[in-house]
Amino acid sequence: MTEQAAGDQPLAFVIEDDPKQAAIFLQALQMAGYATELVNDGGLALERLLAARPSLVVLDLQLPNASGETILRQLRAEPSLAAMRVLLATAQDRRAEHLRALSDLILLKPVSFVQLRDLALRLR
Amino acid sequence: MGPVWVGRPRAHPPTVEYVSVQYAFTPYSLFALIPMLISGTLALYAAWHRSVPGATPFAVLMAAITEWSAGYALEILGADLPTKVFWGKVQYLGIVVAPVAWFLFAQLYNHARQWEDRRRLAALAVIPAITMLLAATTEGHGLIWSSVALDATAPFLALTVGHGVWFWIHTAYSYVLLLLGTLLLLQISLRRQGLYRLQVAALVAGGVSPWVGNALVLSGLNPWAPLDLTPLAFTVTGAALGMAVFQFRLLDLAPIARETVVEAMADGMLVLDAQNRIVDINPAAAQLLAVSPGQAISRPAAEVFRHWPHLLQRYQDVGQATDEISLGEGPTQRHYEVRVSPLLDRRQRLAGRVLVAHDITGRRRAAEVQRRDAEWMRALYNITLDLLNHRDIDGLLQTIVERAVVLLNAPYGEIMLLEGDEFVVRAFTQNQAFVRGDRVKRGEARLTWQAHDTRRPVVVDDYATWPHRRTLYDGVPIAAVAVIPILSGDQCLGVLDLSRSEAGRPFDPDQLQVGELLAQLAAVVLRSAQLYAQSQEANRLKSRLLANISHDVRTPLGAILGNTEMLQVGVYGDITDQQSEALTEIIASTNLLLDFVNNLIGQSEIESGKVILKIEPFEPASLLEVLQSTAKVLAQSKGLALISTLDAALPPRLLGDAYRLRQILLNLLSNAVKFTQHGSVTVRLQRVDDAHWALQVTDTGPGISADVQARVFEAFWKGPVGQSQAAPLGSGLGLAVVKELTTLMGGQVTLESTLGQGSTFTVSLPMAAAPELETVR
CATH class of the missing domain: 1.20.1070.10 (Rhodopsin 7-helix transmembrane proteins)
Structure with missing residues (x-):
């Protein structure tokens, strides 16, 4: 579900199942000038990503049906998505460490709204 | 009859005859x-x-x-x-x-x-x-x-x-x-x-x-x-x-000399001629062979040695040898050193052999005692080591059984523990695997229950003919049995069960005493293992509790933080300066709470020994990502400059635990930002020498007095009494975690500070460059 979609706006995906957290991410990205789309089910993520090909993705690690790690590996194996920036959002957890090379940045939860907004702005 | 002196009358002087000698x-x-x-x-x-x-x-x-x-x-x-x-x-x-x-x-x-x-x-x-x-x-x-x-x-x-x-x-x-x-x-x-x-x-x-x-x-x-x-x-x-x-x-x-030495000597001596007939035998040798010397002399050795065919065979064709033999069984068994020497005639041909048997029973027994003492020490050592290593209870009991078998010279061993109203086999020697899973209720296994009831060792010298023997043991020829209770105070926790298969070798009091000592050891093992299991369980609960707290606290804190930030940046409309200040305060306090929760988990992991370093190649530059974190938000909210420098002399990739290094850097940064009101916080990653590199955080804060410097790394220490009012809220754990992790990595953390001129924390670490070519999936 696309909240906002203007012609020249870059597209950002938020893949997160917690609606409160998702709302904050979406708000930060929108403030940074992105059109946003939320996916709250891991199983649907790859299909949507392939269809919409966003320039930025905020990906949660713990998701229903398919984990963030699975999605990350799948999309990194997809040449058509090579230019896509992926920010991994996770609670302070070692599990994210080995994914550092696959992601562009690891955000430790709780993620600062201001920090994400500034970061997204820089990545435009 | 008077003497009749023929020849010369006695009046004649005798000198005359001497002259006339012819x-x-x-x-x-x-x-x-x-x-x-x-x-x-x-x-x-x-x-x-x-x-x-x-x-x-x-x-x-x-x-x-x-x-x-x-x-x-x-x-x-x-x-x-x-x-x-x-x-x-x-x-x-x-x-x-x-x-x-x-x-x-x-x-x-x-x-x-x-x-x-x-x-x-x-x-x-x-x-x-x-x-x-x-x-x-x-x-x-x-x-x-x-x-x-x-x-x-x-x-x-x-x-x-x-x-x-x-x-x-x-x-x-x-x-x-x-x-x-x-x-x-x-x-x-x-x-x-x-x-x-x-x-x-x-x-x-x-x-x-x-x-x-x-x-x-x-x-x-x-x-x-x-x-x-x-x-x-x-x-x-x-x-x-x-x-x-x-x-x-x-x-x-x-x-x-022969008489006194050979006849009286304690060593048995036997002389055989070339045809292996006994030519000479001294009383000691005769006694040894249970023959009288008269019987033995001139008889073939084969006859005299008929009870010991193996000895005869052993020395049949041996000209010269030294050997040790044992005669008899059980407590009357005696050990001899036998020396065979050839007897050569004048032409150096073998004329016979001399066998001397020296009784070394005393020496053997002394050696036996020494061996047993050494074995006992080894058993103690192994069991203590296992205890210290927190081996599982069955592993420890197995160790005790295996040691007991050696120490008591009884090859069949098992430990049964009382569980409820029955004894259950928990450890046993492999030669009686059939006892696996054996459970005995009252009325079965009489010896076990007798040891349990009397709290005293129970011994049966001839189990094979004992009327109450268990059919379970029919598979092996068990003769002497000792059942020793494992006592904790007045409570019987189980029994140590030892058996021998040779008849006529009962357990002696010395051996039972050793058995009782081992049973005591088993009791200690059981008690401490139970205590350890309890403390492990408590630790697990604590970890789970902390993980739950972490999750349950951080989720709402995240919501507070995000929404407050949104309010502050005007997502929900304009706000006044006063409102903005209040929101800043909320954000700062929320971050401190988060900090506290994170470090509480870190400290608990370190204390429980759960921290295991994961050494992998990493880019030193990636450590500076933490500057993007909450520390940055805090620094910005206080108007502090956050500066970072990366030493070009550092290898592009190092070996280490990047996750824990980030934790160290984050804690040092949080600490610096927390205490600094004006100026800047600087992070430096430096090469110190060929073998060391350092992580350095410098602030322009109030500085730390010399007498306090030593205490800042203590857990839950929050500054001198009286200053805590002025100091910002914190867990008091951040620097303690830094020190623990640094030590774990083989590094050192040092503090240089002068009151009024800021502080510099330096974490110096051993440097290991990662291989240049690293394939990353």
Whole structure:
């Protein structure tokens, strides 16, 4: 579900199942000038990503049906998505460490709204 | 009957006869001259070898016979009565000394009595001395010779004498000594074996022949009368003794030494000839083989050793060997060191073998005790080590069973523990795997329950015939059984069960004591294992609790943080400056709470030893990502500049735990931002030297006084009392976590600070560059 979609706006995906957290991410990205789309089910993520090909993705690690790690590996194996920036959002957890090379940045939860907004702005 | 003195009236002065001494040769003198030469030679030979025990009385004996024979030769050669009478008297020196010397020789040969015992010697010499004196003066009293006459009818001119009273006393005395000496030698001959028998036989032959000669003369059966056969008999004596001396090496191989050493020695000695027949055996060896020496002598070894065929086989063809053997079983078992040495004849051919068995039972037992002590120490060491390593309870019980089996020399072992109202097997030796999963209720396994009820070890010496034995054990031949309760205070936790399969080897009190010590150890193990399990469980609960707190606290904190930030940046409309300040305060406090929660988890992980470093290649630059975190938000909210520098001399990739390094850097940053009100916080990643690199955080804060510096790394320390009001809220754990992690990485954290001029925390770490080419999936 696309909240906002203007012609020249870059597209950002938020893949997160917690609606409160998702709302904050979406708000930060929108403030940074992105059109946003939320996916709250891991199983649907790859299909949507392939269809919409966003320039930025905020990906949660713990998701229903398919984990963030699975999605990350799948999309990194997809040449058509090579230019896509992926920010991994996770609670302070070692599990994210080995994914550092696959992601562009690891955000430790709780993620600062201001920090994400500034970061997204820089990545435009 | 008065003395009849034929020839010269006693009034005549004796000097006249001495002048008129005359001699005439007769071949009969050879009967005395030859014995004289032989015994003289032997006397000289023996005197030459007088250092050998027994040589001296032998030399004296031979000298006496020489003197006697010489006197007799001169008597025969004498041509008139006075000459003959004179030499007849002279002979008495040898005549009286010879029986005494013979007796002493035999006695010394037999018992090694002190030949030098002067009082004994004096007592023996009384009668001979009187005889000597009377012989010299016999003309005056006739006590030795009642008459003297020349017998011209004989083949040679012989002196015939009538004997006086004392002569018979002297003769009786001499015969007694001769008899005693001969009996002594006979006695030795019967007792001795092998090599020495011939020697003694020669000696006896020597001792008997004077008897024969003397008996012939006195009984009137002498075929050559009036020739005195006694000196002739002594020729035979001399020859026989000569045999003993030369052929059987009487004086060289001192039988006395052999007697005292070999017969009396505790070591068993056995001599076998080339045909493996027993030639000699000493009492110790005879006792060892349970035979009498008389029975064993000259029998084949195969017969005597029939109870020990393995020994016979072992030494059948061994010329020279040293070995250790054990005879008997159980507590009466004895151990011997057996030495086999070859006996070679003059041509270096194997003539036989000597076997010497030295009893080393004492040495073996001492070694056994020592071995058991060492084994005991090893058991203690292993069990303690296992305890310290928190091995699981079954592993520990297994260790105890395995050690008990060795220590008590009982190959079947198991430990059963009381669970509810039944005993359950928890550990056992592999040779009785059938006990796996065995459970016994009351009424079954009587011994186990008896040990449980009495709290005392229970022993059965012959389990095989014990009426209450369990069929479970029918598969192995269990004989002696010991069941030792495992006691904790008054409570019986279980039993240690040990068995042997050989019959007739019951458990002794020493072994039971060791068993009880092991059972005590098992009790300690069980108690501490239970305590450890409890503490582990508590730790798990604590970790889970902390994880839950972390999740449950951080989720709402995230919502507070995000929404407050959104409010502040005006997502929900414009706000006043006052409102913005209040929101800033909320954000800062929320971040501190987050910090607290994170560090609480970190500290708990370190305390429980759960932190395991994961060493991997990482880019030092990636550590600076933490500058994007909450620390940055805090710094910005306080108007602090956040500066970072990366030393170009650092390798692009290092080996280390990047996750924990970030944790260190984040904590140092949080700490710096927290305490600094104006200025900047600088992060530097530097190369220190070829082996070290450092992470450095410098602030422009108030600084830390010298007396406080040492305490800042303590957990939950929040600054000196009184200052805590001014200090911002924090967990008091951040720097403690930094120190713990740094130490874990083999590094050091140092603090340089001057009051009013800020602080610099430096974490220096060993440097290991990662390989340049690293394939990343």
